[in-house]
Amino acid sequence: xxxxxxxxxxxxxxxxxxxxxxxxxxxxxxxxxxxxxxxxxxxxxxxxxxxxxxxxxxxxxxxxxxxxxxxxxxxxxxxxxxxxxxxxxxxxxxxxxxxxxxxxxxxxxxxxxxxxxxxxxxxxxxxxxxxxxxxxxxxxxxxxxxxxxxxxxxxxxxxxxxxxxxxxxxxxxxxxxxxxxxxxxxxxxxxxxxxxxxxxxxxxxxxxxxxxxxxxxxxxxxxxxxxxxxxxxxxxxxxxxxxxxxxxxxxxxxxxxxxxxxxxxxxxxxxxxxxxxx
Amino acid sequence: xxxxxxxxxxxxxxxxxxxxxxxxxxxxxxxxxxxxxxxxxxxxxxxxxxxxxxxxxxxxxxxxxxxxxxxxxxxxxxxxxxxxxxxxxxxxxxxxxxxxxxxxxxxxxxxxxxxxxxxxxxxxxxxxxxxxxxxxxxxxxxxxxxxxxxxxxxxxxxxxxxxxxxxxxxxxxxxxxxxxxxxxxxxxxxxxxxxxxxxxxxxxxxxxxxxxxxxxxxxxxxxxxxxxxxxxxxxxxxxxxxxxxxxxxxxxxxxxxxxxxxxxxxxxxxxxxxxxxxxxxxxxxxxxxxxxxxxxxxxxxxxxxxxxxxxxxxxxxxxxxxxxxxxxxxxxxxxxxxxxxxxxxxxxxxxxxxxxxxxxxxxxxxxxxxxxxxxxxxxxxxxx
Numbered sequence: 191x192x193x194x195x196x197x198x199x200x201x202x203x204x205x206x207x208x209x210x211x212x213x214x215x216x217x218x219x220x221x222x223x224x225x226x227x228x229x230x231x232x233x234x235x236x237x238x239x240x241x242x243x244x245x246x247x248x249x250x251x252x253x254x255x256x257x258x259x260x261x262x263x264x265x266x267x268x269x270x271x272x273x274x275x276x277x278x279x280x281x282x283x284x285x286x287x288x289x290x291x292x293x294x295x296x297x298x299x300x301x302x303x304x305x306x307x308x309x310x311x312x313x314x315x316x317x318x319x320x321x322x323x324x325x326x327x328x329x330x331x332x333x334x335x336x337x338x339x340x341x342x343x344x345x346x347x348x349x350x351x352x353x354x355x356x357x358x359x360x361x362x363x364x365x366x367x368x369x370x371x372x373x374x375x376x377x378x379x380x381x382x383x384x385x386x387x388x389x390x391x392x393x394x395x396x397x398x399x400x401x402x403x404x405x406x407x408x409x410x411x412x413x414x415x416x417x418x419x420x421x422x423x424x425x426x427x428x429x430x431x432x433x434x435x436x437x438x439x440x441x442x443x444x445x446x447x448x449x450x451x452x453x454x455x456x457x458x459x460x461x462x463x464x465x466x467x468x
Numbered sequence: 469x470x471x472x473x474x475x476x477x478x479x480x481x482x483x484x485x486x487x488x489x490x491x492x493x494x495x496x497x498x499x500x501x502x503x504x505x506x507x508x509x510x511x512x513x514x515x516x517x518x519x520x521x522x523x524x525x526x527x528x529x530x531x532x533x534x535x536x537x538x539x540x541x542x543x544x545x546x547x548x549x550x551x552x553x554x555x556x557x558x559x560x561x562x563x564x565x566x567x568x569x570x571x572x573x574x575x576x577x578x579x580x581x582x583x584x585x586x587x588x589x590x591x592x593x594x595x596x597x598x599x600x601x602x603x604x605x606x607x608x609x610x611x612x613x614x615x616x617x618x619x620x621x622x623x624x625x626x627x628x629x630x631x632x633x634x635x636x637x638x639x640x641x642x643x644x645x646x647x648x649x650x651x652x653x654x655x656x657x658x659x660x661x662x663x664x665x666x667x668x669x670x671x672x673x674x675x676x677x678x679x680x681x682x683x684x685x686x687x688x689x690x691x692x693x694x695x696x697x698x699x700x701x702x703x704x705x706x707x708x709x710x711x712x713x714x715x716x717x718x719x720x721x722x723x724x725x726x727x728x729x730x731x732x733x734x735x736x737x738x739x740x741x742x743x744x745x746x747x748x749x750x751x752x753x754x755x756x757x758x759x760x761x762x763x764x765x766x767x768x769x770x771x772x773x774x775x776x777x778x779x780x781x782x783x784x785x786x787x788x789x790x791x792x793x794x795x796x797x798x799x800x801x802x803x804x805x806x807x808x809x810x811x812x813x814x815x816x817x818x819x820x821x822x823x824x825x826x827x828x829x830x831x832x833x834x835x836x837x838x839x840x841x842x843x844x845x846x847x848x849x850x851x852x
Contacts, residue, residue, distance in 0.1 A: 195575070197608045198561045198751070198763070202571045241566050242755040245763075267779035282571050284564075428777050430751040433608035437748030437768070438775060440797065442718075443804030448607070465721050467789035 197433050200239045200284025201225050205277045206259050211346040214266045215313055216275040217251065219259040220283060228260055228285070231292035232320030233424065233452040237432045238262060239284030240273035247429040247447075248274075249317035250288060253324045260285075263316035263346065289432040291452045293321040293396055293422060304392035307416070309336045309379050309407045311399020315346055317424050317451070318398050323350070326357045333359040334388045338379035338399065341367045362386065379403060380410040390415035397455075398424040405463045408455045418456035425450045425459070442468055470674055474667045475682035476689045479540070482653070482664055483514035484680055485623070489584040492676070494621055497553065498586030499546065504532055506546030508553060511586050518543065525631035525815065528824030538662060541587060541655045544631035545814050549744030550592050553583055554616045555599060559765045561751070566761065582619030587653065589627055590645035591636045594812040595744035596622075597648060601806045602747050621672065624649035628696045633815030635706040635828055641812045643704065644697035651677065654693040665693040708799075708813065708828045709835060716835055717800035721792065724842040725833050730788035732823045737769035739817035739825075740794065745810050748775065770794050795830060 207219030221227070228236075228250075235249040246268070252261035266275040277283060298304070306325055310318050315337060325333055335354065339345045342365055355361040362382050364375040375382060379399070393416050397404050404423045412418055425446050428438040432447045439446040442462045444453070453459050462468050469475055477485070490496050490512060500509035501518045511517060523543040524531045535542065564573045588596075596617070603613040627636070627643035636642030645652055650673035654665040665685050668674045685693075740746040750768040755761045768775060770793050776783035784790050802810030811827065818826045 196561065196611055198765075199573055199575060202573070239763075241564055241571065242753060242761040244753045245751060265779075271779075280569075282566060282569075284571075284573075426778060427783065428775070430749070433610075434606045435603060435608075435610050435747070435749065436751065436765075437770070438750075440770075440793070440801070440805075442796075443801045445805055467784045467786060468721070468793075 198286070198431065200237070200245070200286045202282050203260070203285045205279050205281045205283060208277065208279060211263060212344050214275070215263060215344075215346055216266070217261055217263045218274060218277060218283075219261050220285060221259045222285070223282075228288060230254060230288035232295060232324060233292035233317055234288035234290050235317070235432070235451060236262065236285050236287030236289070237429070238264075238270075238274055239286075240270050240277070241282065241284060243273040244270040245284070245286075245430070246270045246274070247289075247432065249424075249451075251316045251319040253320035253327070256320070256323060263313065263319070265313050286432060289447055291450055293318070293452050295321050295325060298394050303331045304394060305388040306331060306333045307336070307386070307388050307393050307395040307411065308333065309338075309383070309395065309397045309399070309411075311338045311379060311403040312340065312344060313346060314399035314403075314424070318396055319347055319350065321396060322354060322359070326354050326359055329357075332388065334386050335359055335361045336379050336382045336386060337361065337363045338403070339363070339365050341365050342369065342372055342374070360387070378406070380406050383407070383410045383414065393420065395421040397421065401425075401463055404455075408460065418460065419454055421455040422452055423455050423459060424452050469668050469677050469682065469684070471668050471670060474665050474685040474690060475677060476663050476685040477666050477680075477682055478661065478663050479514050481680065481682060482540075485651075485666075485676070486511060486513050486586055488676065488679055489586075489621060493581060494584035495581040496584045496586060499541075499543075501532065505530065505548070506532065506543050507548040508550060514540065517587070522629065523631060525633040525819040526824075527633065527818050527826050528821055530819045537657060539655055539657045541625045541627075541653070542629045544627065544629060544634055545589055545591070545816060547742045547816060547820050549595060549742065549814075549816070550585055550588055551595065551599060551744045553585065554596070554620070555603060555610075555613050555747060557767045559612050561763045561765055563760055563762045565759060567759070578615045582621065583616060584621040584623065586623045587625035588622055588649070589814070590624060590642035591627075591634075591639075591812045591814040592744055593622065593624055593645055593648035594639070594641035595814070598745045598806070598808055598810060598812060599747060601808055602745075621676070622649045622651075624652040624669075626652060626654045626693075626697055626700075628655060628700050630700050630704045631815060631819070633706065633818040634704050634813065635708050635815060636813040637701050637704040638707040638710060639809065639811060639813030643700035649673070654696060656689070656692050656696060658692065660688065660692065663689070665689050706815065706828055708811070708831060710809070713831060713835075714800040714803045716838060717796045717831070720834050720838060720840075721796070722841045723834050723837070724840055725830065725837070726788040726792045727842055729791050729825060729830055730786065732825055733787050733791050734822060735771040735787045735790055736822060737771040738820045738822060740769040740771060741767070742816040742820045743798075744814060744816070745798075745812060770797070795827060798827070799831060
């Protein structure tokens with residue numbers, strides 16, 4: 191086998207596990223054929239290749255140091271994600287990365303025992319999973335998870351949510367559409383923010399979901415007194431290279447593959463999210 | 469002859485220089501007449517250069533005419549920039565063969581012959597410097613670009629005949645040039661005869677020149693060159709007002725002018741194709757029945773609807789938002805991303821726009837009514 195070495199050349203990985211999170215969301219576990227396992231930070235993404243179909247940007251959803259292979263959680267929305275979601279154990283896919291910024295949990299000042307507020311909409315929990323897993327494992331400070339989904343069957347990482355709750359994290363789930371028998375909360379994620387018992391003066395927030403959800407969540411957090419500079423969001427645009435060449439991931443002054451995807455809400459991002467068609 | 473010094477050569481001397489570069493193993497390319505325009509092409513000697521041709525340019529207008537004289541560089545710029553030689557419109561990135569349990573991936577070999585560019589305009593050298601920042605100075609350099617760029621030998625040609633679409637003087641990119649070349653030509657065709665002042669920009673340039681027998685430029689030659697450049701500068705009438713421009717555009721995202729220009733803009737992407745700094749690309753896979761899979765890169769345009777495609781649809785669906793993306797990237801956010809303007813004032817986007825949209829006019833219009841907002845935003849309709 192000959193492996194390429196250019197920055198656009200993927201490293202072959204074998205699918206070693208697959209788990210259906212929902213009917214159209216799949217977690218793929220992959221291991222490199224020859225190279226050593228990738229070193230990454232939570233929030234970063236990889237470019238995944240379905241050979242002969244194409245390549246897509248998918249965040250890493252495992253945590254650094256977590257036992258087991260590299261995990262990516264993706265939704266079947268287009269030709270490439272469809273091919274990847276259909277990959278069987280033993281199949282080969284290509285992986286390039288990791289790219290972009292991370293949640294910066296290593297930089298958080300946890301000495302004062304500040305709270306962590308994690309707000310995720312739907313598959314927005316995927317890029318947050320590694321960060322939460324790491325924070326729960328480190329066990330410093332309180333963690334508040336607010337998870338929104340279209341319906342209960344769309345909640346991903348249900349086992350993790352249970353494990354994190356058992357480890358002391360406060361986990362709240364809300365849905366848009368409730369089937370008969372749903373005893374939980376119904377409403378958008380911001381409706382749970384008001385009642386969450388985190389201390390806004392000492393909180394760091396990590397938010398990932400649709401843009402409108404992130405914007406409204408950030409505003410609700412700020413309204414509760416969270417410092418805008420301590421709110422991080424994960425942004426998304428079309429990505430085709432991951433290394434700053436292709437120009438597709440521009441969001442105003444930002445190249446999201448290079449300057450993002452994880453960015454502080456304060457400043458440029460807060461403004462950009464209010465402008466149409468950026 | 470050392471760096472900073474100048475020789476003078478006649479057209480035969482230029483011919484010898486081009487042939488020498490070919491003998492040294494360079495693939496020599498320069499301006500040639502093709503399809504009614506000055507285009508980059510193979511140049512083996514002076515006979516391939518566009519002797520006697522002049523261009524006439526205006527918004528949405530380009531005509532090439534054969535004039536009276538025998539000057540080789542009596543035109544401004546054609547639609548084809550040197551970008552295509554460094555950053556190829558199509559590039560194979562790798563090919564792979566997946567067979568059962570294994571996959572073999574191979575990358576293409578680097579180009580064989582280094583390139584010698586004959587007659588790149590000062591604005592085009594500025595464009596190469598801009599592309600260097602994007603593709604060579606990035607945290608992950610593009611090896612394809614770097615391979616062609618680093619090996620390239622650049623013979624500049626100062627501009628004596630700017631077009632009506634040129635605005636290099638306001639961008640500080642011409643018509644003269646002081647750096648970024650191995651050798652620089654300044655064509656003089658006056659009572660003193662048809663000759664070229666040839667200045668040395670690099671040691672590599674000096675080494676090449678040392679292989680030719682050339683005379684040092686006289687004081688008169690140098691004075692004539694200075695006069696040519698200043699006369700050309702005086703002939704550049706179009707200007708882009710740069711003062712505070714990045715911030716001006718950043719704060720006018722909801723200006724009504726974007727909708728007005730969108731009524732004329734066809735979103736054809738011509739401006740991005742002729743622009744010597746536009747660098748967007750698509751990454752595409754192809755496969756066939758052989759089982760081999762190829763991944764390539766092709767030029768892309770922010771005017772294409774697919775450019776901003778995310779699952780579920782494109783971010784920039786209106787032409788207004790796509791024109792705004794192009795112009796504000798060029799003149800404003802390029803500074804944020806790469807520490808320079810993305811515009812070098814060549815005027816190609818003006819001449820080759822089928823409806824004659826003028827980037828300098830659009831920027832000026834926004835400056836004139838700084839702070840205006842289009843009606844829908846003013847009414848509070850939209851994402852706010």
